[in-house]
Amino acid sequence: MGGTSSLLDVRNEGDILIITLNRPDKLNALNRALLKELDEQIEFAYGSDAVKGIIITGSGAKAFAAGADISEFSALQPHEAQLLSQEGQLIFEKIDKLTKPVVAAVNGFALGGGFELALACHIRIASDNAKFGLPESTLGLLPGYGGTQRLPQIIGKGRALEMMLTADHTTAQTALNWGLVNAVTTQEELLPASIAMLQKFFTKAPTSIQEILRCTHLALETSGTSFLQEAKSFGRCAGTEDFKEGVQAFMEKRKASFTGK
Ligand code: COA
DSSP states (O other): OOEEOSSEEEEEETTEEEEEEOOGGGTTOBOHHHHHHHHHHHHHHHHOTTOOEEEEEESSSSEEEOSBOGGGTTTOOHHHHHHHHHHHHHHHHHHHHOSSOEEEEEOSEEETHHHHHHHHSSEEEEETTOEEEOGGGGTTOOOTTTHHHHHHHHHOHHHHHHHHHHOOOEEHHHHHHTTSSSEEEOTTTHHHHHHHHHHHHHTSOHHHHHHHHHHHHHHTOOOHHHHHHHHHHHHHHHTSHHHHHHHHHHHTTSOOOOOOO
């Protein structure tokens, strides 16, 4: 595989597969079609001896990915929302489970599902303009692509809850201080630094790399029950008036007014 599909730009740099989310006019929001293409590329990378590592990044200077595509939320019924959550969880868990290192090169906004994608990657490197956040509670939802499970594992429960319950954006520097990202670079240096980190890994024993990734994944493994609860909770939220109001408010570019119904 590789090449430019409609929603991803994919190229090889030596042994590295660089996947660029390619909807810059929508801040690389993750719609279903893009997620399907991403899934296909991950399957390809899994089976290809030519790929030793992966970088995921966003096109344009503004965003890694500004979340799941909210325009696909408007007619969503609770059971469909639960399914959507489960589909996303499966793809992101495939990434987390890979025994080839995956770096998220976060080049701008990493919000909602975009942030959850970065959380599913093994390493995060951010450019100095990057902003991280989970705005789902502003939409009457919760992070439904594994974020409620992975974020507390990475930065601890208190900070994770603060991010989820305030929906505030976190700067690259704070993300570095919290151990959410491994390094912060200039925008120009982001890809070279990500490539350099992978190339350093590749100088080590390939079997060691594989087995270290396998074991650390197990150490932080989230049970199927927790993922299922996250998807069910996503579905429950999607059945509320507040969800309709949250999505409507985003589309109308205004602040949501919640009633608790
Ligand atoms: N889903 C769908 N479209 C999105 C999107 C998303 N998650 N995030 C951004 N876009 C679209 C905007 O609707 C806009 O489209 P338009 O030009 O057709 O109106 C375009 O991307 C540019 O975004 P805009 O909001 O105009 O840029 P901004 O610089 O003013 O604001 C953000 C940037 C990231 C703060 C803002 O886009 C935002 O809050 N996005 C949603 C984040 C979110 O809630 N994500 C969680 C989803 S679960």
